[in-house]
Amino acid sequence: xxxxxxxxxxxxxxxxxxxxxxxxxxxxxxxxxxxxxxxxxxxxxxxxxxxxxxxxxxxxxxxxxxxxxxxxxxxxxxxxxxxxxxxxxxxxxxxxxxxxxxxxxxxxxxxxxxxxxxxxxxxxxxxxxxxxxxxxxxxxxxxxxxxxxxxxxxxxxxxxxxxxxxxxxxxxxxxxxxxxxxxxxxxxxxxxxxxxxxxxxxxxxxxxxxxxxxxxxxxxxxxxxxx
Numbered sequence: 001x002x003x004x005x006x007x008x009x010x011x012x013x014x015x016x017x018x019x020x021x022x023x024x025x026x027x028x029x030x031x032x033x034x035x036x037x038x039x040x041x042x043x044x045x046x047x048x049x050x051x052x053x054x055x056x057x058x059x060x061x062x063x064x065x066x067x068x069x070x071x072x073x074x075x076x077x078x079x080x081x082x083x084x085x086x087x088x089x090x091x092x093x094x095x096x097x098x099x100x101x102x103x104x105x106x107x108x109x110x111x112x113x114x115x116x117x118x119x120x121x122x123x124x125x126x127x128x129x130x131x132x133x134x135x136x137x138x139x140x141x142x143x144x145x146x147x148x149x150x151x152x153x154x155x156x157x158x159x160x161x162x163x164x165x166x167x168x169x170x171x172x173x174x175x176x177x178x179x180x181x182x183x184x185x186x187x188x189x190x191x192x193x194x195x196x197x198x199x200x201x202x203x204x205x206x207x208x209x210x211x212x213x214x215x216x217x218x219x220x221x222x223x224x225x226x227x
Contacts, residue, residue, distance in 0.1 A: 023131045033132065037125075038062070040098045047104040049175075051167035056175075059164060061094050061102065068093065068160055072153055079199060085149040089142045092135055093153060096121035105161075105186060106176065145196060155200035158190055162207055170218030179222065180215040 042062035049056035050063075069090035073083040094102070099121035103110040122143075126136035142150045165172045173183065187208065194204045211218060 025132070029131065033129070036128065037095065037098060037135075041065075041095060044094075044097050044102055046102050047106070047172065048161060048164050049168045049171050051164065051169075056168070056171055061097055064160070064164075065091055065094055067164075068153065068157055071160065072156055075156070076149065076152060079152070081149050081152060085147070086153055088138050089150055089153040090157075092138045093142050093157060095125060095135065095139060099124045105190065106178070148197070151196040152200060155194045155197040155204075158194050159200060159204050159207060162204075162211070166207075166211060166214075166218065170214075173218060174220045177220045177222075180219040183211070183219060 042060050044061040045058040046061065046064060048059045048064075050059050069087045072086045072090050076086045077083050096118040097103075100114070100117040101110075103114045103117075105111070122136060122139055125139065126133075129135055141147075142153065145151050145154060172178075191201075191204070195201045
């Protein structure tokens, strides 16, 4: 049997990891990804308030993506899915918002230009981070829902948005004058997206049933008019 010493293994690994081309990653690559992608991503605020903050600060994209990756991997493992792929999709799924901005499902005007803005943002990422092409490639694969893992993450993303709103006692709905009837109308728009993955669709239905039972405490109630 061929025996390989620890020193020989370390030598092989060192050789494999030693930059051998102008495009090999360096410390500057790390700095660039951090300052030009990660930090702006963490600065991008979503419309959803953080559940435990008394001042209702807004959740940011980095927090949301971590939640999606964490919960996606935990649940995906039980479904026999590729957890590594789930983590990749969840990590990058909203990165285009660094350049396109976050667009709430309730932003009627923003939704009209969302697709075009995000397509342009993807090309910006592809160009600015060409040396780390995995990022743009993974975003594109996610957006095209190329496999079950992408569909799973895509669907779960919509469920987690509702979970966070409910966790914050419906503050988002009440603060934006969203009634239960408005919510039901939005569900009709969102449900086909959630149904990209049948198991997630079942969780969505369960969550909606819970929201239905708590509608009086979660949603805005218009003041009754006299007479």
